[in-house]
Amino acid sequence: MSTPPWHAEHWSRLQARRARGALPHALLLCGPTGLGKRAFAQRFIHGLLCEQPDGNTGVACGHCRACLLLAAGSHPDLVSLTYGLRKDGVQRSEIVVEQIRDLSARLAMSSQFGGWQVAVIDPADAMNAAAANALLKTLEEPAAQTMLVLLADAPWQLPQTIRSRCQRIEFHLPAPDQALAWLQAEGVADAATALQAAGGNPGLARDWTAQGALDRRREVRKDLAALAAGRGQTADVVKRWLDDEPAQRLWFAAQASADEMKARADRQAPPLSSAMDADMLAQWYAAANRTRQALRGPLRDDLLLLELLAMWR
Structure with missing residues (x-):
């Protein structure tokens, strides 16, 4: 997926905060499925952990030790949390308190590379009440150079106490002409009909056309x-x-x-x-x-x- 134009403003604001040394300790990326918030999060995290990011754009170099480990899914300072498995091997339908406690214990340790530690919770809106309460303590007492990245399609399902402690980056549907131009650049046939079918969501329009x-x-x-x-x-x-x-x-x-x-x-x-x-x-x-x-x-x-x-x- 090419970098969508509706990401540009969010990206520039986040990189400006990084340049000032004023990054928040928690980000909440939210909005409808199909607008690329997960790709945005991955791009940002890779740039944050990269040893030689581009000084102008903040984009990862792609060839340093950190980037190679990120590509292999084995960077020690990146932790991803999603639905776990029950004791009987069946996937859970929610994120539970034990997972959050394990994550908090992991983040209390020092960074292995001496830089940022990043934890991704996706989907954050799948945390049950006990898990959300457990996360609140980590949000209130963050360790230095530790960042939590929460991704949510339905952020209203998160407690207000969680939302208020995160820097919120909300992805909205782009203007129709911008969405249409992006779909046409992606080679989507009958882009106008596809965009209408997807309710103005260009990412869904592209994926649905392929499906x-x-x-x-x-x-x-x-x-x-x-x-x-x-x-x-x-x-x-x-x-x-x-x-x-x-x-x-x-x-x-x-x-x-x-x-x-x-x-x-x-x-x-x-x-x-x-x-x-x-x-x-x-x-x-x-x-x-x-x-x-x-x-x-x-x-x-x-x-x-x-x-x-x-x-x-």
Whole structure:
């Protein structure tokens, strides 16, 4: 992934603080998936630990001992924390207090290379309450030249006490013309349609195009139009959606209903020819988004989709 232009301002501000010797002891990088915050974090950390970084840009040299160790994933002063394994070998769904305590003990030790120690917690919003409380002590009493880098797609799930003790770098959707120009430079075919499908998120637009998401988007609209016209079987559509990225298809379904509402408001022919009135379309849009979230829960996915699509038909 080339360095996106919407990273430039964040990068220059962070490097200016580095030049002044005023780097914070904790960073919180947050924003929607697809905007490159993890690539930004890696680029910054590599430059911080590099022995010969570029003096103007802060970018790592790529060939010193530290850079070679970073490339191999074995730099002793970089610790990464994510979902761990339970005693039965199953991956946890949250970051637990024992992991944070081990991390804090590790950061209390001296740097092996005599420079910065960096700890990355990703996703930080997966910490449970006990883990977040344990991290608070480390944030309140940071060791010298120790930096915590927290990454979160949903920063509102972090306690305010954690957020307030971090320098926040928030990645927002870039301007449409900037996003479109970047997608075209990345060689994305039909970049405008891809950007619209991804809700203005250029990183998602690029990844989804490579994964065939635009074909799914067309299939979703075709299915909804057929159901609105009384053609096809709802159960068949449910099975097809469940077999191939159901959450993404629900995203596209909500988009399609929003387009239907907009066409009516603009007094244009509605693309899906739904029999629902404006209020019902708005309710169905909300229901589609709720269903997408509910797919992560304990309810049966097939029943959730069946209820939603039966409402549409």
